[in-house]
Structures are given as C-alpha cells and as structure tokens.
Amino acid sequence: MKESILYNPLFGIILSLMTYEIGKKIYTRWRYPIFNPLMIAITLTILFLLKFNIPYEAYSKGGDIIMFFLGPATVALGISLYKNSQRLKEYFLPILAGVTAGSFTAIVSVIILGKALGLKKELIISTIPKSITTPIGIELSKSLGGNPSITVIGIMITGITGAISSPFICKFFKIENKISKGIGIGTSSHAVGTSKAIEMGEVEGAMSGLAIGMAGLVTIFLVPILTKFLI
Numbered sequence: 001m002k003e004s005i006l007y008n009p010l011f012g013i014i015l016s017l018m019t020y021e022i023g024k025k026i027y028t029r030w031r032y033p034i035f036n037p038l039m040i041a042i043t044l045t046i047l048f049l050l051k052f053n054i055p056y057e058a059y060s061k062g063g064d065i066i067m068f069f070l071g072p073a074t075v076a077l078g079i080s081l082y083k084n085s086q087r088l089k090e091y092f093l094p095i096l097a098g099v100t101a102g103s104f105t106a107i108v109s110v111i112i113l114g115k116a117l118g119l120k121k122e123l124i125i126s127t128i129p130k131s132i133t134t135p136i137g138i139e140l141s142k143s144l145g146g147n148p149s150i151t152v153i154g155i156m157i158t159g160i161t162g163a164i165s166s167p168f169i170c171k172f173f174k175i176e177n178k179i180s181k182g183i184g185i186g187t188s189s190h191a192v193g194t195s196k197a198i199e200m201g202e203v204e205g206a207m208s209g210l211a212i213g214m215a216g217l218v219t220i221f222l223v224p225i226l227t228k229f230l231i
Helices: 002-006 009-030 037-051 055-070 070-076 076-084 085-090 090-118 121-131 134-144 148-174 179-201 202-230
Strands: none
Touching: 002 037, 002 055, 002 148, 009 037, 009 055, 037 148, 055 070, 055 085, 055 134, 070 134, 090 179, 090 202, 121 134, 121 148, 121 179, 121 202, 134 148, 134 202, 148 179
C-alpha cells in the first residue's frame, strides 16, 4: 500500500506544491532574497525524501510531470513581452549584443574554470548550459554528450543564485535602466531569475523573458564553435 502511494505521480506533485507554498509564505513574511521560494522548496523536498528514506524514483513520477510544463511556462512569458514589443524594436541591436555577450561569457567562464580546476570533460560539458532554460539546456547537454542530471543541477543553482543576487548586483553597480536589468537577469539566470525580474517591474520581467529565448538560441549557436576550440 505504501509503495503504491509513493510511486503515484500525485505524491511528487503534491510534495512539490506543498514545499513551494511553504517557501512562498516564508518569503512573503520576511522578504529577504535568501529566502527564495524555489530554494526553500528544493531544500525541504530533499530533507523530506532523506528523512523518510523515499527513493528519488518515487518522487520523480510526479516531478517529471511538473518538469514537462517548464516549456509552456517559458513560452507564456511572451505575454509580457508582447506588451513591451515597442521597446524591443527600439533597442533590438543593444539587446542582441547584450544577450550575445552574456551567453559568450557564461560558456567561456565554465570552460576556463572547469579546466583550471581539473574537472573531467563530461562534467564541463554538462555544466556549459547552466545559464539557459531547463528544456533547452537538457537537450543541448545530450547533444554534447553530457549528463542531463548534472545539467539540471547546474541550471537550478545558477537560477537561484541569480534570483538571490541580482538585486544586490544591480544596486552595487548602479544599474538603473529597466531594460538592462531585465536582459542581464534573463541571460544569466533564465526563468528563476526572471521571477525576480518580474517582481522588479513589468519591463524588467518582459525583457528578462525575452532574454531567456534569445540566450537559448545564441548559446546553441556558440557552444559547438567554442567547445571545438577551447575543450
């Protein structure tokens, strides 16, 4: 009986929703960036599985269903982008240049740091897509011969780090332009970072949503070229 409940997809879905709701309530109560709802949800989920010795395979039955909706959720960000389409037309070249520079830096930094730390080629390749959205990152990792599980971990860490640190970074470097904030956050920390950009404002959220798609396309184009010469 217990086995059938744990391996029911509803178990993973309900556990994910409950831990995320707890994270949201904690963040709403104290409003500190360190209390990112997703980070809290991940931590609580891991602790729960370890405490009750529940295999990951049981949780993933429902977790994979949630993962499926990441693609549509990313596309849905286009609604706010549509509302700000005029800004996109006005600043298309600066936006493209910013996304390209950010994607290039994300790829090269992983390769350089990975080689400097003596990491294996597979690990380096698996973490290269860390700054793009999960659906694209998983497929890119597979095509490069990487480990998609490691890729997902890298993407989650990058997104949460971006969501937590982006307000401080913008304040420290005195970045006040709304478009610059959105493009920078979306390019470096994809959908999780975009959740923070949306909190900052509609323009920031729209530009961050735009950057997610553009960064994915630019990364797919740059990765084969850069890995050929740098790895």
